[in-house]
Amino acid sequence: MAAATRGHHLKQRIDVSVKPRSRASRFWRMNSCGRFALIGLAASASIAASALRADEAPQSVWEGVYTAAQAQRGAAAYASECVSCHMEDLAGDGGAIPPLAGQNFQNNWDKLALAELFDRIHSTMPQSNPGSLSSQQVADLIAFILSANKIPAGAKELTDDSSSLKSIQFDAKAPKH
Numbered sequence: 001m002a003a004a005t006r007g008h009h010l011k012q013r014i015d016v017s018v019k020p021r022s023r024a025s026r027f028w029r030m031n032s033c034g035r036f037a038l039i040g041l042a043a044s045a046s047i048a049a050s051a052l053r054a055d056e057a058p059q060s061v062w063e064g065v066y067t068a069a070q071a072q073r074g075a076a077a078y079a080s081e082c083v084s085c086h087m088e089d090l091a092g093d094g095g096a097i098p099p100l101a102g103q104n105f106q107n108n109w110d111k112l113a114l115a116e117l118f119d120r121i122h123s124t125m126p127q128s129n130p131g132s133l134s135s136q137q138v139a140d141l142i143a144f145i146l147s148a149n150k151i152p153a154g155a156k157e158l159t160d161d162s163s164s165l166k167s168i169q170f171d172a173k174a175p176k177h
Helices: 002-015 021-031 030-054 067-080 105-108 116-123 136-147
Strands: 168-170
Touching: 067 136, 116 136, 116 168
Parallel strands: none
Antiparallel strands: none
C-alpha cells in the first residue's frame, strides 16, 4: 500500500510539473487544413466587422432629418430667443456673434455631429439666460437653422435627444450619390 501511495504522489508531482501548452503551440501542431480553416474564420470575422462599421456610418443632414413643421416652430423660437443677437438673416454681427447660416457657418460645422451643435445651443443660449431653452426648442431651432442653410426637410422630426444626434453629421455640401 505504501508503494501504491508513493507511486500516486510521484504521478501527481509529474503531472504538476508538466506545463500546459500554449495556444500558439497548439495552433502550429494542428494539421494544415485546421490552420487554414482557423485563418479563414478569422478573416471572415474581420470582414464582417468592417462591413458592420461601414453600416454605422453617420446619417447626413441632407437625408431629411427634420420636418418643415419643426422648422416653422424653430423659426418662431428663433424670433423670440435668438434674433436680437444673430440678426433676422442669421448672419450674426460679423464679430463675436457667429452666423447661423451661410458659408462660414457651414464650414465651421462641416463633418461635426449635430449633437455638438445641440449641446452648444442647449448649454450656452440664449446669451441672456444660458441653458433656459428646452430640449425640444433646441431641436426645433436646429431644424430652422438647417432649413435656413437650404438643407431639405424630410418626413421625420429631428430628435431632441443629444445622444441620438451623435449619429447625424452636418455636411456642408450634399453628398454625391
